[in-house]
Amino acid sequence: MKLTLLGTANAASIPVYGCECVACQRAMVDPFYRRLNCSALLEFDDQKILIDAGLPDITARFTPGELTKVLITHYHPDHVQGLLHLRWGAGFNIQVLSPKDPVGFADLYRHPGILDFSSRLSAFEPYQMDNLEITPLPLLHSKQTLGYAFRHNGKHFAYLTDTAGLPLDTVHYLAQNRLDVMVIDCAFPPGLAGPLNHNDIDMAILLHQAIKPKKSVLSHISHELDCWLLDNEEYLPSGIVIGHDGQVLR
Amino acid sequence: MKLTLLGTANAASIPVYGCECVACQRAMVDPFYRRLNCSALLEFDDQKILIDAGLPDITARFTPGELTKVLITHYHPDHVQGLLHLRWGAGFNIQVLSPKDPVGFADLYRHPGILDFSSRLSAFEPYQMDNLEITPLPLLHSKQTLGYAFRHNGKHFAYLTDTAGLPLDTVHYLAQNRLDVMVIDCAFPPGLAGPLNHNDIDMAILLHQAIKPKKSVLSHISHELDCWLLDNEEYLPSGIVIGHDGQVLR
Numbered sequence: 001m002k003l004t005l006l007g008t009a010n011a012a013s014i015p016v017y018g019c020e021c022v023a024c025q026r027a028m029v030d031p032f033y034r035r036l037n038c039s040a041l042l043e044f045d046d047q048k049i050l051i052d053a054g055l056p057d058i059t060a061r062f063t064p065g066e067l068t069k070v071l072i073t074h075y076h077p078d079h080v081q082g083l084l085h086l087r088w089g090a091g092f093n094i095q096v097l098s099p100k101d102p103v104g105f106a107d108l109y110r111h112p113g114i115l116d117f118s119s120r121l122s123a124f125e126p127y128q129m130d131n132l133e134i135t136p137l138p139l140l141h142s143k144q145t146l147g148y149a150f151r152h153n154g155k156h157f158a159y160l161t162d163t164a165g166l167p168l169d170t171v172h173y174l175a176q177n178r179l180d181v182m183v184i185d186c187a188f189p190p191g192l193a194g195p196l197n198h199n200d201i202d203m204a205i206l207l208h209q210a211i212k213p214k215k216s217v218l219s220h221i222s223h224e225l226d227c228w229l230l231d232n233e234e235y236l237p238s239g240i241v242i243g244h245d246g247q248v249l250r
Numbered sequence: 251m252k253l254t255l256l257g258t259a260n261a262a263s264i265p266v267y268g269c270e271c272v273a274c275q276r277a278m279v280d281p282f283y284r285r286l287n288c289s290a291l292l293e294f295d296d297q298k299i300l301i302d303a304g305l306p307d308i309t310a311r312f313t314p315g316e317l318t319k320v321l322i323t324h325y326h327p328d329h330v331q332g333l334l335h336l337r338w339g340a341g342f343n344i345q346v347l348s349p350k351d352p353v354g355f356a357d358l359y360r361h362p363g364i365l366d367f368s369s370r371l372s373a374f375e376p377y378q379m380d381n382l383e384i385t386p387l388p389l390l391h392s393k394q395t396l397g398y399a400f401r402h403n404g405k406h407f408a409y410l411t412d413t414a415g416l417p418l419d420t421v422h423y424l425a426q427n428r429l430d431v432m433v434i435d436c437a438f439p440p441g442l443a444g445p446l447n448h449n450d451i452d453m454a455i456l457l458h459q460a461i462k463p464k465k466s467v468l469s470h471i472s473h474e475l476d477c478w479l480l481d482n483e484e485y486l487p488s489g490i491v492i493g494h495d496g497q498v499l500r
Contacts, residue, residue: 018314056306
């Protein structure tokens with residue numbers, strides 16, 4: 001099982017268009033610090049699952065038929081806007097697994113094209129794909145949102161965006177099932193978390209300490225957080241790292 | 251006044267992802283035949299107006315502050331999806347001129363970011379930008395849609411997507427005000443026009459003959475039309491050409 005972080009930014013991405021902050025200017029100069037919209041690619045055996053679809057260039061990144069499925073955490077634009085184009089493909093279908101959100105996004109349900117939205121997932125009801133078990137986990141966000149735990153050949157990953165804190169049921173499930181890797185929402189420096197939207201770095205640390213994965217990787221990062229980290233490099237306890245685009249977790 | 255066609259395709263763009271038709275295969279091999287989502291750039295004096303915003307890479311194409319305004323024909327995804335990212339810029343604002351559509355697209359009105367949607371245009375009520383006069387014209391489409399006539403230094407252009415036929419008021423206005431260039435929706439080969447959506451090539455020819463611009467340029471083209479044109483190269487009367495991405499009209 002291999003998880004590649006395709007994007008690690010919040011909706012604005014980094015550099016923010018027109019922004020002159022230190023983090024955005026650094027990202028203009030050095031591509032390593034650029035962050036695209038939060039998404040990831042999970043690979044196991046010969047299968048590829050795209051986790052969230054906010055990248056606008058999905059059809060350029062993957063050949064037709066290369067993606068086994070798309071797995072959606074929630075229907076906010078920065079997590080699904082790439083489906084607006086992907087749906088108009090031809091000659092094959094792509095199954096989209098997602099929460100039971102009656103609204104979805106824009107006109108995707110009405111004009112699904114090649115996308116099949118019929119598989120809706122429910123919290124704590126595992127979905128089996130060959131040797132991969134996907135367990136949907138409730139998150140706390142301003143739209144109905146699921147995180148996902150992935151179990152394959154004895155390894156256990158979790159992918160938890162977008163969320164501000166976590167429901168106790170989710171914390172208990174993850175604490176009881178020792179995680180190798182936890183990717184978790186961390187949009188803001190301490191004290192800047194919005195209500196019902198995203199973790200700040202202190203909440204991410206607290207959740208790491210409660211769940212005790214072997215490793216936590218922070219994602220959905222804002223330019224405010226990247227700026228703050230430049231002056232607070234030593235803030236993160238061991239076992240927690242800042243994610244970056246292209247990072248591979250095994 | 252200079253109009254550059256940035257995209258000349260319908261929502262699917264060309265090549266259609268996964269499609270094996272002759273037109274899509276040709277576009278895979280030769281970038282000249284690729285078509286992005288229908289949009290254009292109008293330049294006059296030192297100003298740049300982006301007409302429709304379906305391209306996902308607006309922030310990569312234009313430096314911050316380079317676009318004077320964005321002009322929207324209608325709020326279908328392939329004409330506005332690029333605003334979902336553009337709005338999260340920082341340090342300046344962009345005025346978006348658009349029809350009085352109470353819904354707009356997705357959450358753009360609720361979370362406009364740097365975009366200012368307060369200027370809503372009405373049919374036949376000219377909007378003045380320095381020496382440029384923009385006259386909104388009603389079109390016939392499945393969502394509230396305006397075409398635009400541009401008058402600058404004695405030159406007169408019209409940009410008319412998306413539409414299936416044209417209201418007679420619009421035809422009369424355009425016929426009475428001799429056009430130098432008319433860019434017009436032409437999505438389909440003869441007989442394939444969808445009700446209230448797009449012109450087929452026969453309707454586009456009919457409108458050209460009724461309005462009598464010096465030159466008509468067809469846009470919003472589907473791969474079905476590009477395939478059909480391969481076998482029907484001589485079909486278009488003189489004065490009408492097929493648009494292509496990057497084409498410059500002066």
